Amino acid sequence: MTKAEIRKYIKSIIPADSFIIEELSEKICRKLEKSDCFIKAPLILAYMALNDEVDLSPLFTRVFELNKKLALPRIIPATNKMDFYLTDKKLSVKKGSFEIMEPEAEEKNLIRPDALPDGTLILVPGRAFTKEGCRLGRGKGFYDIWLSKIPQDKKNRVHLAGVCFPQQIVESIPCDEGDVRMDAVVF
Numbered sequence: 001m002t003k004a005e006i007r008k009y010i011k012s013i014i015p016a017d018s019f020i021i022e023e024l025s026e027k028i029c030r031k032l033e034k035s036d037c038f039i040k041a042p043l044i045l046a047y048m049a050l051n052d053e054v055d056l057s058p059l060f061t062r063v064f065e066l067n068k069k070l071a072l073p074r075i076i077p078a079t080n081k082m083d084f085y086l087t088d089k090k091l092s093v094k095k096g097s098f099e100i101m102e103p104e105a106e107e108k109n110l111i112r113p114d115a116l117p118d119g120t121l122i123l124v125p126g127r128a129f130t131k132e133g134c135r136l137g138r139g140k141g142f143y144d145i146w147l148s149k150i151p152q153d154k155k156n157r158v159h160l161a162g163v164c165f166p167q168q169i170v171e172s173i174p175c176d177e178g179d180v181r182m183d184a185v186v187f
Contacts, residue, residue: 003174006136010128013167014052024165025055031186032123033062037159041121043069045084045111048093048101053125054163057091064089071111074102075142082142084111113149118157122147124182129162133182134173147180159183 001009015021032038044063049055063070071084075097086109087093096102103109124143128136137143150158162182169187173179 003136003139006170006173007127007139010168010170011052014165015167018051021051021165022055025049026058028054028163028165028186029056029059032056032059032161032163035161035186037119037121037161037184040119041068041159042117043071043111043120045071045073045120045122047073047123047125049125050098050100054165056123056163060091071109072103073100073142073146074105075100080140080142080145082146084146085109086111113146114151114154116150116154116158120158122158122160123163124160126162126164126168128168128170128173129164129182129185129187130171130173131169131185133160133162133185134175135162135179135182136170136173141178144178144180148178161186163187 046056046060060070069086071086072093073082073084075082077097085103085105087103093101093103124135126135126137147160160180160182162185164185164187166187
């Protein structure tokens with residue numbers, strides 16, 4: 001299947017029932033919370049879910065209870081780039097590009113890919129994943145572009161975890177050199 005065919009197929013099988021999405025999201029958040037990568041991470045880079053993505057918000061409370069830092073992405077309008085910004089317990093976010101909830105773009109809260117602390121956990125959404133860590137996004141390249149800016153010497157000291165519903169696991173995805181592979185996939 002082509003990337004476009006996989007995206008179309010996945011879109012057709014993701015649960016539309018908000019109760020099912022909430023239930024699956026909470027289960028996935030519990031898995032994440034128990035993982036070594038989460039427990040050891042000083043900083044979590046997460047995302048605000050669209051209505052057909054795993055909702056990580058139940059995990060955010062735990063991040064702050066454990067005195068970890070949380071950063072969320074913000075799309076740079078009219079580009080295929082994004083940045084991550086630290087946020088606080090109040091989750092001061094507002095609707096931004098693509099109707100995604102985004103943090104304020106305050107320079108003091110900017111997280112640079114070359115300055116990630118060791119042990120950072122980056123939770124990455126996607127349209128589909130393989131169990132081996134291949135990821136298919138929505139097609140704009142936001143995550144692949146940002147993740148590719150992590151310096152080579154830091155890549156082994158941060159952890160990339162794809163996050164998806166079980167229905168989004170596929171046998172294979174056409175991956176090329178621009179596609180960043182995940183260290184693990186949680187579903």
